[in-house]
Amino acid sequence: xxxxxxxxxxxxxxxxxxxxxxxxxxxxxxxxxxxxxxxxxxxxxxxxxxxxxxxxxxxxxxxxxxxxxxxxxxxxxxxxxxxxxxxxxxxxxxxxxxxxxxxxxxxxxxxxxxxxxxxxxxxxxxxxxxxxxxxxxxxxxxxxxxxxxxxxxxxxxxxxxxxxxxxxxxxxxxxxxxxxxxxxxxxxxxxxxxxxxxxxxxxxxxxxxxxxxxxxxxxxxxxxxxxxxxxxxxxxxxxxxxxxxxxxxxxxxxxxxxxxxxxxxxxxxxxxxxxxxxxxxxxxxxxxxxxxxxxxxxxxxxxxxxxxxxxxxxxxxxxxxxxxxxxxxxxxxxxxxxxxxxxxxxxxxxxxxxxxxxxxxxxxxxxxxxxxxxxxxxxxxxxxxxxxxxxxxxxxxxxxxxxxxxxxxxxxxxxxxxxxxxxxxxxxxxxxxxxxxxxxxxxxxxxxxxxxxxxxxxxxxxxxxxxxxxxxxxxxx
Numbered sequence: 189x190x191x192x193x194x195x196x197x198x199x200x201x202x203x204x205x206x207x208x209x210x211x212x213x214x215x216x217x218x219x220x221x222x223x224x225x226x227x228x229x230x231x232x233x234x235x236x237x238x239x240x241x242x243x244x245x246x247x248x249x250x251x252x253x254x255x256x257x258x259x260x261x262x263x264x265x266x267x268x269x270x271x272x273x274x275x276x277x278x279x280x281x282x283x284x285x286x287x288x289x290x291x292x293x294x295x296x297x298x299x300x301x302x303x304x305x306x307x308x309x310x311x312x313x314x315x316x317x318x319x320x321x322x323x324x325x326x327x328x329x330x331x332x333x334x335x336x337x338x339x340x341x342x343x344x345x346x347x348x349x350x351x352x353x354x355x356x357x358x359x360x361x362x363x364x365x366x367x368x369x370x371x372x373x374x375x376x377x378x379x380x381x382x383x384x385x386x387x388x389x390x391x392x393x394x395x396x397x398x399x400x401x402x403x404x405x406x407x408x409x410x411x412x413x414x415x416x417x418x419x420x421x422x423x424x425x426x427x428x429x430x431x432x433x434x435x436x437x438x439x440x441x442x443x444x445x446x447x448x449x450x451x452x453x454x455x456x457x458x459x460x461x462x463x464x465x466x467x468x469x470x471x472x473x474x475x476x477x478x479x480x481x482x483x484x485x486x487x488x489x490x491x492x493x494x495x496x497x498x499x500x501x502x503x504x505x506x507x508x509x510x511x512x513x514x515x516x517x518x519x520x521x522x523x524x525x526x527x528x529x530x531x532x533x534x535x536x537x538x539x540x541x542x543x544x545x546x547x548x549x550x551x552x553x554x555x556x557x558x559x560x561x562x563x564x565x566x567x568x569x570x571x572x573x574x575x576x577x578x579x580x581x582x583x584x585x586x587x588x589x590x591x592x593x594x595x596x597x598x599x600x601x602x603x604x605x606x607x608x609x610x611x612x613x614x615x616x617x618x619x620x621x622x623x624x625x626x627x628x629x630x631x632x633x634x635x636x637x638x639x640x641x642x643x644x645x646x647x648x649x650x651x652x653x654x655x656x657x658x659x660x661x662x663x664x665x
Contacts, residue, residue: 193277196222200270204263219249234329307395308423314410319345320353323387323405329432330405344442348449355385373546373629374529395422406430426452530636534657539590553624556602559587560617564639568653570646576607
């Protein structure tokens with residue numbers, strides 16, 4: 189970059205000599221392209237004075253609409269701009285010398301690791317592919333770059349296989365995608381608008397608060413989990429300082445951080461990723477003792493890795509859209525701490541299921557699925573699947589209320605299927621019930637509303653019946 193300044197200065201000074209007309213046109217084109225390139229470079233680095241200076245030079249030398257100032261005045265401009273280019277060369281030289289002193293680049297063939305470990309409480313466990321920007325002191329230029337030019341960091345992170353997370357912007361995106369309301373349905377629109385997170389959010393989880401002094405601005409990533417002296421699990425994070433005032437070009441800092449991360453990647457991370465993949469596999473139910481009814485074998489209690497049953501793909505897609513791509517679930521849990529604020533449930537006279545304390549949310553289900561749900565809701569003690577035939581008449585009564593025009597032969601067969609413990613119909617209905625709630629708000633609270641239980645034992649709805657209001661008295665327990 190510095191040599192370009194001298195090259196341009198030499199071209200401008202040659203304009204003082206009796207050169208052919210074509211040379212002057214060449215100078216115009218070269219100056220327009222070179223100054224445009226440098227204007228963009230200063231824009232990326234947030235150096236506004238230099239940016240507008242080179243924009244002005246682009247407009248002055250552009251050959252499309254030539255500015256006629258006369259040979260004498262143009263000679264003065266050529267000398268002045270040449271002097272400016274030499275001054276820029278000297279300034280860049282000084283900045284390079286100033287910025288090179290504190291740098292400690294890693295040798296290309298070195299396996300040395302800089303000790304930049306910072307211990308956090310386990311709540312600050314990040315995903316294996318996440319780099320989160322943290323700061324105890326504000327760097328306004330860096331913050332502006334994250335908010336206005338996020339692609340600068342996103343493209344860099346992709347080179348090394350990481351998602352770059354800037355918490356203030358993330359909260360805005362989550363609010364736009366209604367993720368906040370999904371995780372905390374009890375919040376009003378006004379309360380949602382007040383949710384904010386600063387770049388110092390994760391520093392509250394530091395095991396050693398004095399470490400905050402060395403975390404001025406930079407990225408952190410989780411490297412390892414270990415047991416602390418107090419018997420509690422801790423997360424070892426790596427910290428990588430980043431600053432626009434250090435004198436080192438930002439691009440050089442990012443390159444150095446990338447090389448350092450590449451050296452620090454451990455076998456533990458690879459084994460962790462493989463363990464996460466293995467955790468997604470279903471349990472082996474081939475050899476189960478004692479034996480269960482077929483309906484019990486098909487019943488899956490709540491599992492963290494499953495969103496809803498495969499049968500309700502539309503709910504799965506909705507939840508996928510609610511979650512920010514590349515953001516680990518535990519980081520969302522840290523940003524938004526849902527409390528166990530359960531809503532009342534109202535069964536209206538027209539058989540709607542309403543949650544008034546969750547912004548009057550309505551839980552919609554197909555008639556037969558809703559009938560099964562109301563059956564379980566009437567029996568707080570729960571129902572054992574093998575005893576389902578005993579509830580066939582009661583389920584038929586409830587279903588007939590939901591279908592006042594009468595039950596067809598097909599509807600009656602469906603009731604027989606769902607109360608037959610040898611079939612999988614009851615599992616399908618329970619999966620759809622779970623999907624109806626998990627599709628509206630977070631499983632942390634939804635698990636109190638859907639049918640759940642352990643294989644071989646009674647399945648029940650955990651919601652305290654004191655929170656259930658039956659306006660439809662005809663089927664109230």
